[in-house]
């Protein structure tokens with residue numbers, strides 16, 4: 316209940332900030348609508364009694380009041396709708412903006428690793444529109460209902476205090492309604508993982524990129540049946556919750572129906588005994604049926620408000636999670652150049668939500684101006700080391716220092732502004748080709764010269780030759796006239812993007828050329844290494860290269876062999892070959908495979 320009140324209050328505050336006059340008008344009109352019907356009941360009773368007594372004047376006045384009340388009940392809500400619809404419409408983008416800013420504007424990627432974050436985000440995505448705007452309606456409805464219930468209670472109490480039990484009979488349906496809602500909520504959260512899995516499988520089956528693999532491996536029907544099973548699991552979970560909820564709500568309504576009949580009989584008995592008028596019987600019949608209506612609306616409004624409460628609570632949870640993740644306030648400026656190097660001391664790391672360390676006790680120096688290659692088998696921890704260097708996550712223990720200063724003391728944005736990176740799982744920006752590359756350094760996105768230079772450094776100019784309008788070609792299948800590129804071409808553009816920063820302190824190339832053939836990669840890195848040394852002389856920039864191809868790796872100044880999250884060997888190619896360890900073994904194996 317506290318969550319409902321808190322969520323309602325937060326929504327009210329958003330509406331107040333968005334437009335005060337719309338909020339005030341909505342409240343006034345909704346209250347007018349809600350109180351009109353209970354007020355029409357005594358007017359109707361007076362009409363009946365006056366008519367029976369032959370009092371034409373009294374009957375006419377009462378009839379006018381009834382008409383006015385009915386007109387207000389029929390129209391005020393519609394006018395209110397105009398205003399609160401706009402309020403809801405404004406609240407949605409406001410909440411969406413906050414959600415986008417929270418999830419994308421945070422410093423790290425930690426939250427993306429948490430399953431409970433994924434679950435809450437899914438609920439938020441599904442419910443945000445409905446909650447923001449449906450709840451604006453139910454918030455105002457609830458206010459109106461509160462007024463209507465109060466008027467009804469006073470009128471009933473004047474007839475017979477026992478009738479006050481009638482609104483009280485609304486409590487069990489309310490409680491059962493709440494219970495039903497939490498059952499549905501729990502079912503929804505339980506169904507989120509299988510439903511996410513089903514969506515993922517649907518994406519795989521529908522995606523042209525995976526379509527090739529699925530067909531070659533004959534996986535289509537297996538994927539379809541898995542997708543169906545996951546969907547069935549999610550639906551079954553939801554339906555089970557919904558069925559239980561419906562039964563609980565029906566039981567609550569039945570309870571109220573019995574109370575309604577008893578209440579009516581109470582006044583009818585007094586009327587038969589002559590102590591009550593026909594108008595009184597009419598009054599109780601009308602009011603009691605309204606109480607029923609009010610209860611149903613209150614339950615619905617409460618359910619809707621619970622949804623709002625949950626959305627707002629999820630927003631608070633996400634806000635708090637991201638606030639916990641916020642890095643400590645920076646107290647050092649990012650240096651203009653790296654003098655000595657980057658040093659990892661006793662660095663260990665486990666992904667958030669897991670306790671298995673994937674990096675253990677790493678002590679490593681990446682010398683300024685040098686090219687360092689990380690090699691090792693799949694899952695060894697190479698990419699994780701790169702992510703730590705980019706400050707996507709803080710190390711669980713240990714410290715990473717740049718020239719003796721803890722990396723965590725620099726502003727995250729400042730550090731990232733001096734990191735250039737190309738990843739194996741690169742993004743495909745379906746923009747103009749110039750923008751798709753240029754966003755690597757936003758300040759130069761409008762400069763065709765800077766973009767061409769970056770593409771040259773990435774040896775990716777040839778991609779432009781195939782584009783009708785060169786740099787100004789729209790890319791991507793989402794556009795009718797968009798040019799679709801091959802995987803290798805997209806990757807070359809991503810590499811060009813990584814080359815947009817001309818003065819990085821750290822350049823990370825995490826298998827950014829896996830879609831290229833080994834020779835192309837080798838040539839690219841030869842040329843690149845020469846350029847990197849040049850930049851290295853100027854800014855002390857360190858290049859970190861992750862590759863499985865030893866022909867590329869061997870040209871690095873320092874090769875680090877990562878194995879099971881630990882540094883197993885380090886040295887130049889010649890030193891490691893002479894040592895005859897894991898590197899020499901892997902090198903020989905690959906050389907034999909290519910021979």
Ligand SMILES: Nc1ncnc2c1ncn2[C@@H]1O[C@H](COP(=O)(O)OP(=O)(O)OP(=O)(O)O)[C@@H](O)[C@H]1O
Pocket residue numbers: 428666669673691692693694695696697698699700
């Ligand atoms: N987001 C994540 N959450 C939990 N564990 C992860 C996550 N990403 C990677 N891991 C685990 O961390 C370990 C190291 O993975 P990492 O991607 O760093 O290896 P890698 O050496 O780069 O492998 P590859 O050569 O296949 O790219 C693996 O056991 C992997 O399962």
